[in-house]
Amino acid sequence: MKQNPKTVRMWMIICLLFSLGLAATENDRDFKMCGTWRHGSAPRNLKYDLRTGCTEIEISASESTLSIRGSITVKCTRSSSVPLNSNPLQNQSDFCVFWEPLLDLLIVEVNGKNHTLCKPKDLQENCCTDLSLGKQKNASLYGIVKGSIHGDIITNNVMEKYAFEGQSINCKKKFCDEAVSQTSRGANMIENVVMKSNTTGRVDLPCAQSTVIEMKEGFTGLNLTLPASRTEARNMIPSVYLPSCLKSATKSKSKVVCTHYKARKLFQGGPSDSTLLDDVVGLSVENEIIKNLPEPVRITFHHLPFPANCSGKCVSWDTRIDNEENWRGDGCNTFNINERETECHCNHLTYFAILVQVEQKATVRHLEALTFITAVGCAVSLVSCLVLFYWLCKRRIGKKNQTSLVHRGLVVAIFLLCLFFILTGTVANVENKTACVITGSLLHYSLLSTLCWMAMEVFHTFLLVRKVFSSDIPPWVFYLGGFGLPALLVIILLSIGDIYGEKKIVPSENVTGPYRMCWMLDGDKSLLAHYIINIGLLAVVVSSGAVMLFLVVKEIHNRPEWKKIHVSFLSIWGLTCLFGTTWGLGFLDFGPLSEATLFLFCIINSLQGFFLMLRYYALERMKKKDDSISDGSSSASSKQHMLQPHEKS
Structure with missing residues (x-):
């Protein structure tokens, strides 16, 4: 096909101008x-x-x-x-x-x-x-x-x-302008020219600030804060720890360049739903490719608190996969020191940054109302537990009453659970990491203790209803199961570490204003402990409590007093709270009735101390009424036995 001479000349001019442009650049x-x-x-x-x-x-x-x-x-x-x-x-x-x-x-x-x-x-x-x-x-x-x-x-x-x-x-300004225009190559250009400079210590450019470190024989590692421009606050500058393994054993000395970038235009890529923080840290060793370090380099980034529905992740600039530059999380572990500090542990050298991503986690509807209801219920239960504990101690005087011992243990556990739940939000807002870890562990301990004492109630009732033993069990067995076992579990979790701390619960009505509490974290270890210990123990208590409730109802349903509605309701309701079966509502939080179930769960379980006090008061009133009947009929005795099938001394 014959080419038009004018077209050929036009393409030659374009190619010539393009070539001259590259040469000029x-x-x-x-x-x-x-x-x-x-x-x-x-x-x-x-x-x-x-x-x-x-x-x-x-x-x-x-x-x-x-x-x-x-x-x-x-x-x-x-x-x-x-x-x-x-x-x-x-x-x-x-x-x-x-x-x-x-x-x-x-x-x-x-x-x-x-x-x-x-x-x-x-x-x-x-x-x-x-x-x-x-x-x-x-x-x-x-x-x-x-x-x-x-x-x-x-x-x-x-x-x-x-x-x-x-x-x-x-020259510096022009070099930076050219480096920024090169995007993916720009950062390499900056590091190369700094590496070639015959200097150690601080090197300043308008687009980056570098520190050149010379690693000599006997290099044992180094902590350093990267240089900052004159306009940057010193407390917001990243810091770096260089491990001793960075120094090659085959070389007497080598240079490492640590560069702090503020020009995000040098780095493109990453998920569309994420944002790269302003600070980027580049690390490189002269004439070496560093990877698979036995001890990681540690980069600490200082930043403003992330939005409530977002989290920060350590990423590195990677060009190895499909020749595409991108931010990837491979080779780096993220450690959130606090809401203003994130530490990255990475086993290779390249460019590092924090990628802020929207967390795909569910929010909680009506969180403010649920929190208010639970707080009020816990406050009422606190007072009720104090009153009930006084009554039980007064009843114990002059008697050896094992039933009263089990009741007292449960009342103390519920009191501690309500107390620490009320305190957890206040302690979390103080932003003291140690205090939050202690409060979270105490809240977990009181929850486990409550569930264990409910299991003790089930066990004790089973012994009484079935008459398994003719003699009483030593009190220390109940104390060991109700207070000792939860303490052992919490101590083990504390020794493992990274289990307790500040937890944020995001309300759907206001994702930027989360509710903070001291509880178990969202890490893998915490979730594993939650499912094995919390859910496992709860399932045991609820299932055994439900079985025990069925056996007690079966035992007394033929008695004439059972025909009275208020008596049967009081018996079932009291035993349901006592055996912890109301906690089973937590397993029903799904489907169209999930919100109603959640409200019911919060109301019933936060008022558990009040319901136990109410049950005890009603039983005492009925006992006094029965004692006032002069004929001492057997019906009065059977009613007392029906309402308190496991309260025999």
């Missing part, structure tokens, strides 16, 4: 001039005379001398002559001149051998760059052939000299 940062030096067979040398300033650099060649002279450096002032390897049979040599203004670095390469004329310094603020072609001088025989800039041929003629004029600019 690269030339903005570094200068690279190459050519072929045509010389004689006599001994040759490299001569240079360099001065500070920003006028021009002249590159010239003669029969025996390659000369570099001019004023383009910031700190380098050098003048000397270097003999070159001479081969009488060779009449030409390839050479290149490299100038990196940001580092004040000038290198001349002749026949593959480098000659550093100006060694790298720390990064320069103002420097001479954007070298453009100036005056040129032709030669007849000896000189420079095929002179080029960044691979683009200037001329094929033999030239005696090339002159390039410089321009003084803010």
Whole structure:
């Protein structure tokens, strides 16, 4: 197919402009001039005379001398002559001149051998760059052939000299602008130039602040706070711990660069429902790829509290998978120290950050109303437990009453449960981690103790109804089961660690205002303990209580007093609370009636102490009424036995 000449010319112009654009972009940062030096067979040398300033650099060649002279450096002032390897049979040599203004670095390469004329310094603020072609001088025989800039041929003629004029600019700012425009490559550019600088300690750029650490023999690890810009608060700057295993045993010393980035444009990618925090930390070791560290590096990020429905996750910048740059959680573990501090433990080196993601966890409807109802119910139960405990102690005087002992243990456990539930929200808002761990463990202990004493009630009633033993069980058996076993379980969980702490419950009406309480955390270990201990014990208590309730009702349902509605209701209701079967409502929190079940659960169980006191008071009233009947009929005795089937002394 025949091409239109105009179309062909248009595409050639576009390609030429594109090529020139790429060359100009690269030339903005570094200068690279190459050519072929045509010389004689006599001994040759490299001569240079360099001065500070920003006028021009002249590159010239003669029969025996390659000369570099001019004023383009910031700190380098050098003048000397270097003999070159001479081969009488060779009449030409390839050479290149490299100038990196940001580092004040000038290198001349002749026949593959480098000659550093100006060694790298720390990064320069103002420097001479954007070298453009100036005056040129032709030669007849000896000189420079095929002179080029960044691979683009200037001329094929033999030239005696090339002159390039410089321009003084803010080199750091321009370098950062170029790095940010390169996005995925920009961070690598920054770390590479910092690594090449002949400096240790702090290195400042407008787009990043770095610290260069030299690891020598005997390196035992290091804690450091990364440098901050002048506008940043010191208490918000990330800190890093470098483990001793970072130092290679095969090298006497090596450099590690720790960089603090604030330019998020350098890093793209990540889930659409997440946000990258401003701080990014880059870690790299000179000429090494570090991974699978036996001891992780630790990066501590300081930040504002996350929204109630969000959580922070440690991520690293990964380019290994499908050649795509992205933030991934592989190789990093997240530790939430508190709501303003997150620590990342990572077994490799790259760029690290905190990714804030919306948590896909269920919110609780009517949380404020449920909390208020439970708090009021617990307050009423607290007073009721005190009154009931006094009555039980008064009844115990002068008697050896095992039933009263079991009742007292249950009353004390319910009292502690209500007390610590009321305190848990107040302690959580104090934001003291240790106090919250202690309160959470005490709340868990009182819950387990309550369930265990309910199990003791079931066990004791079973012994009385079935007349298994003729003698009483020693009191210490009940104390060990009701108070000792829960204490042992809580101590084991405390020794494991990361079980108790601050827990946030998010209301659906206001996701930014969570309810805080000291309880079991949401980690894997806490959830495992919750399902095995809490749910397991609750299932045992509810199921055994339900069986025991059925046996007691079966035992007394043929008695004439059972026909009276208020007596039967009082018996069933009292035994239901006593045996803990009301806690079974927690297993019914699903389906269309879940909200009603939740309200019923909170009301009944928070008022459990009150219901037990009410039951005891009603029984005492009935006993006094029966005692007042002079005929001492058997019906009165049977009624007392029906209402208190397990309260025989």
